[in-house]
Amino acid sequence: DQFTSLNEEGDDDEEEDDGDEEEDEATSAMGSALAGETKLESQLFNTEADLVRPHGVLSGRVYLSETKLRFIATGTNEALLEGDWSEAVARDSALTWSLASIRQMHRRRYLMAQTALELYDEEGDALLLNFVDKRKRSRVRSWLKKKCHLEYRDRDRHRPAFQKCLNELQEAWHRRELSNFDYLTRLNELAGRSQNDLNQYPIFPWVLCDYESEQLDLSDPRSFRDLSRPMGAQAETQRQLVAQLYSDFVDEEIPKFHYGSHYSTMGFVLYYLMRLEPFTSYHKGLQSGRFDHADRLFHSFKSTYHSCTHSSSDVKELIPELFYLPDALLNRNQLPLGERQDGQRLDDVVLPPWADGAVDFIAKHRAALESDYVSAHLHEWIDLIFGYKQRGPAAVAALNVFFHLTYEGNVNLSQLKDQAEIRSLKAQINNFGQTPPQLMMQPHPQRRPRAPPTAPAAPLGAASSAPIGNFRVEHVPVAMLPLDDSVLLFDSSRKLVSHKSGVWT
Incomplete structure (x- = not known):
């Protein structure tokens, strides 16, 4: 994985996480107060949130416990596209995710505001949740960092960890x-x-x-x-x-x-x-x-x-x-x-x-x-x-x-x-479009050229062959095997092509 490891010392998160320790103390206090409940798992935190789908935005609340994230709709669906989305809205009206299943967490921008959070589970399913403000998102994110087995979470692009x-x-x-x-x-x-x-x-x-x-x-x-x-x-x-x-x-x-x-x-x-x-x-x-x-x-x-x-x-x-x-x-x-x-x-x-x-x-x-x-x-x-x-x-x-x-x-x-x-x-x-955040302030370096392949030694007196790169593509090459006096190419149409002394056969 080319991204920074989650186990790296010195977690470098954005400023919105400042104050999380104080909020977590309040969250823990809520958990202690509810510890006597045995039939149902204690809810440690809940907040207003919108579930964002391509067809519309469903208002509701997010409930967090020790092991679950739940979204419960409390309002109507604000349709972004015309059509009958009643089945989709019904499915989304009460969702439960196991925290143990969440593998990725990304802060997202929604309506040009940094207030959304996108989650992926182990099956690849996704939730895009938009919160009232950045601080509410931070509180949810802080809890998920502690309780989920995350394989990846994003870094604040204004901090050194992102640049690394x-x-x-x-x-x-x-x-x-x-x-x-x-x-x-x-x-x-x-x-x-x-x-x-x-x-x-x-x-x-x-x-x-x-x-x-x-x-x-x-x-x-x-x-x-x-x-x-x-x-x-x-x-x-x-x-x-x-x-x-x-x-x-x-x-x-x-x-x-x-x-x-x-x-x-x-x-x-x-x-x-x-x-x-x-x-x-x-x-x-x-x-x-x-x-x-x-x-x-x-x-x-x-x-x-x-x-x-x-x-x-x-x-x-x-x-x-x-x-x-x-x-x-x-x-x-x-x-x-x-x-x-x-x-x-x-x-x-x-x-x-x-x-x-x-x-x-x-x-x-x-x-x-x-x-x-x-x-x-x-x-x-x-x-x-x-x-x-x-x-x-x-x-x-x-x-x-x-x-x-x-x-x-x-x-x-x-x-x-x-x-x-x-x-x-x-x-x-x-x-009418949203330009991505600016990731780089300096010119991006050019990719280094590909190392030239090692060509097989040609017999003395043999005619030189044309370079491999100078051919007209009929089908995409997927494998190449150099031989003593030729090169075999296997392409995407399952055709085997022999290149010898500049001739394709």
């Missing part, structure tokens, strides 16, 4: 002990992105720009997107446009920005995943109970990439599933997705010519993510999303400034009294 964790993670990536996919997954986790919160879903980059060729050449830099620029600045014409928009914008209350939209929203997540349940139901709930117009649904990679690189209002990045889940591209449920204006009926996602089906696309897409080109440039994208180019002069120079309410620290609902203003800001937060 981040440095260890970077070094593991540099040594290639972590793949690009795994490294991005960990960075998203550290930034509080969660697949249980559609408004703060993990963010992955577009890595390719070639969605037209018959064959995908991963040795050609022209196959790849420019990872040093945001999606809205890939094309020169767009760079000029967004720079001019930033320069011309003048408002006494609203800071300048390049993009009024964002690269990650609930709508974009559901755009990519709408062919799969429960995301189909979530998508329809977001669209008043029906599918959006066919021309606005996920139709093809080529058209979506073009839209994201030629419009300042559509600059979305990708999600992790598009690197491992072929079913996201298939209409297996035969959903009536409608007909586009050009007469095409929507069904499966239209793939590039170089992809022989959804499985082949995902395999090649993942190979592109792990390619040498992306490995050499991924740090530039990380600077944009999680790093020093996220804010300030570096963000302005990189054409990477978004609407100010998407950034942490610019919204504080607890200080507002006007209910109409509160509702308006909640709608902004829930529908």
Whole structure:
């Protein structure tokens, strides 16, 4: 595990835990007062909390005892999406988790406030609980630290332990002990992105720009997107446009920005995943109970990439599933997705010519993510999303400034009294994107190059063979075996390929 060990001496938690000892004394006193109860386990602490699900927020109370965490609903469900969620609400109205089953604990941001806690049990099930304030969350978290057998809990990013964790993670990536996919997954986790919160879903980059060729050449830099620029600045014409928009914008209350939209929203997540349940139901709930117009649904990679690189209002990045889940591209449920204006009926996602089906696309897409080109440039994208180019002069120079309410620290609902203003800001937060917390203030170091493979010695007088990296990908190589005079490759289509003297057979 690349994260800091929980058994490490000198637990380094955030300031919200200050005062926990005093609160724990009060908690212990409550436990002593209830110690005479034998039929039911004593409740040591309870507090108001909301259970957050993609479809809605259920208000209730959290009850903690020596061995259990219980959530009991006390109010109605505040639906975030239209639809009949009565069965889901009924299941969530009374939940009990054994503290011994809880394996992970993460502090989360909810509605731009650091008041939520996400828990994972040994089966991988999750609870996202939002508390009245940061101190209530701290009290619950302090109890869980003592009573749960945690394999991981997050660290405050303003403390040395977090920086140590981040440095260890970077070094593991540099040594290639972590793949690009795994490294991005960990960075998203550290930034509080969660697949249980559609408004703060993990963010992955577009890595390719070639969605037209018959064959995908991963040795050609022209196959790849420019990872040093945001999606809205890939094309020169767009760079000029967004720079001019930033320069011309003048408002006494609203800071300048390049993009009024964002690269990650609930709508974009559901755009990519709408062919799969429960995301189909979530998508329809977001669209008043029906599918959006066919021309606005996920139709093809080529058209979506073009839209994201030629419009300042559509600059979305990708999600992790598009690197491992072929079913996201298939209409297996035969959903009536409608007909586009050009007469095409929507069904499966239209793939590039170089992809022989959804499985082949995902395999090649993942190979592109792990390619040498992306490995050499991924740090530039990380600077944009999680790093020093996220804010300030570096963000302005990189054409990477978004609407100010998407950034942490610019919204504080607890200080507002006007209910109409509160509702308006909640709608902004829930529908128009949330920029991740800034993890790094300095440029991210580039990944060290891959060590060259040891080539077998060629017989005297033999013709030199072409480098392994310079071939056009038909299927993803999964294993390589050097022999005396050739190299055998076994690929994802279960084809055995022999490379000898520059010839593929």
